[in-house]
Amino acid sequence: MIRIAPSILAADFARLGDGVAAATDGGADFMHCDIMDGSFVPAISYGHDLVATVKRHTEVPLDVHLMVVDPSAQVDLFAPLEPEIITFHLEAVDDPTPLIRKINRLGIKAGVSVKPGTPVEPLLELLPDLGLVLVMTVEPGAGGQSFMEDMMAKVKALAAAIREGGHDVMLQVDGGISAGTVAAAAAAGADTFVAGTAVFRHPDGVAAAITELRRLATSHA
Numbered sequence: 001m002i003r004i005a006p007s008i009l010a011a012d013f014a015r016l017g018d019g020v021a022a023a024t025d026g027g028a029d030f031m032h033c034d035i036m037d038g039s040f041v042p043a044i045s046y047g048h049d050l051v052a053t054v055k056r057h058t059e060v061p062l063d064v065h066l067m068v069v070d071p072s073a074q075v076d077l078f079a080p081l082e083p084e085i086i087t088f089h090l091e092a093v094d095d096p097t098p099l100i101r102k103i104n105r106l107g108i109k110a111g112v113s114v115k116p117g118t119p120v121e122p123l124l125e126l127l128p129d130l131g132l133v134l135v136m137t138v139e140p141g142a143g144g145q146s147f148m149e150d151m152m153a154k155v156k157a158l159a160a161a162i163r164e165g166g167h168d169v170m171l172q173v174d175g176g177i178s179a180g181t182v183a184a185a186a187a188a189g190a191d192t193f194v195a196g197t198a199v200f201r202h203p204d205g206v207a208a209a210i211t212e213l214r215r216l217a218t219s220h221a
Contacts, residue, residue, distance in 0.1 A: 002217045003029035003170065003192040004210050005063050008054055009045055010196030016050070019200060020057040026207030027214070030063035030084065032174070032194045037068040040092055041141020048077050055081055065113065065174070065194075067140050068092065072099055079106045085132050087111030087172075089140075091118055100129050111172070115140060120154045127167045132192070133158055137185070138175030147176030152188040159189025179212055186217040193217060 006028050011019035020031065031054055036045040055062060061084030066074050071088035078086060086103050090096055090112050103110035109131025114120060116136055123133055135154045138145040155173060162169050173185045174194035182193055195213055202209035 001191060002186070002214050002221060004199075004213050004217075005030035005032040005172070005192060005194045006199040006206070006210070007032045007034060007174075007194050007196030008050075009034045010200040012200070013046075013050075016053060017057045019206070020054055022206035023199065023210070024058045024060050026205075026210040028060050028210060030192075031058060031060050032063045032065060032196075033083075035064060035066050035068060035074060035078075036141055040069045040089065041067045043141045048081070051078065052081060061085075063087070063194075065111075065134070066092075072102065075099065075103055075106075079103075079108060083108060085109045085111050085170075087113050087132060087134050089113050089115065090122060091115055096126060097129075100126065104129065111170075113140075113174075114154070116148055116151060120157055123158065124161050127161060127165055127169055130167075130169050132170040132172055133162075134172040134174055135190070136175050137173050137177070137181075140175070145176060147178070147181040147184075149181075149184055152184060155185060155188035155190050163189075177213070179216060182213050182217050183220040186220040190217075191221065 006023040038044040063085045064083045066088045100110040111132035113134035170192045172192035173190045177195040178198035199209040
């Protein structure tokens with residue numbers, strides 16, 4: 001199953017409701033919400049109130065990606081919004097297991113992400129307790145970067161482990177995903193694709209962008 005998760009970070013915040021509605025009507029599978037604190041990553045994005053606004057404008061499940069130094073505290077903040085997924089970074093915690101269990105106890109799928117410089121091997125033993133793994137295909141928190149195709153080796157390794165272990169885990173990629181890169185990620189085994197600019201700034205509109213990404217990913221999966 002191919003899933004497209006438009007990144008709200010690329011939407012026009014002055015017309016946020018319209019952007020969320022367009023993504024909803026266009027068939028988005030998740031609304032991807034990037035939470036950046038300016039410490040774990042250089043950028044600051046937005047917080048709880050904006051994500052709550054997104055939720056008010058759609059029935060599409062929320063996919064909250066925490067790029068923060070204290071993900072446990074942010075889980076407490078965002079859990080009442082009942083997101084489908086909360087993903088935190090492996091690099092932000094000494095031991096991911098307690099936070100994974102905390103998220104799961106809340107009835108939310110736990111996700112763990114790795115930056116480009118982090119190996120995926122530590123994720124393999126966590127797969128039985130996860131709902132999602134996220135491979136960053138750019139360095140998080142810095143704009144204007146190109147898709148890092150060398151990250152596809154990580155995607156392939158995780159896809160093989162998920163398949164061989166029979167795990168019910170989504171394999172997500174985030175960073176530089178567009179019509180020109182989604183096929184490579186799908187061929188490597190990704191099934192969930194975060195796309196920001198490629199969706200919200202597509203010349204033919206949001207729905208056309210989602211349809212195009214889904215078609216290209218499906219044909220190469």
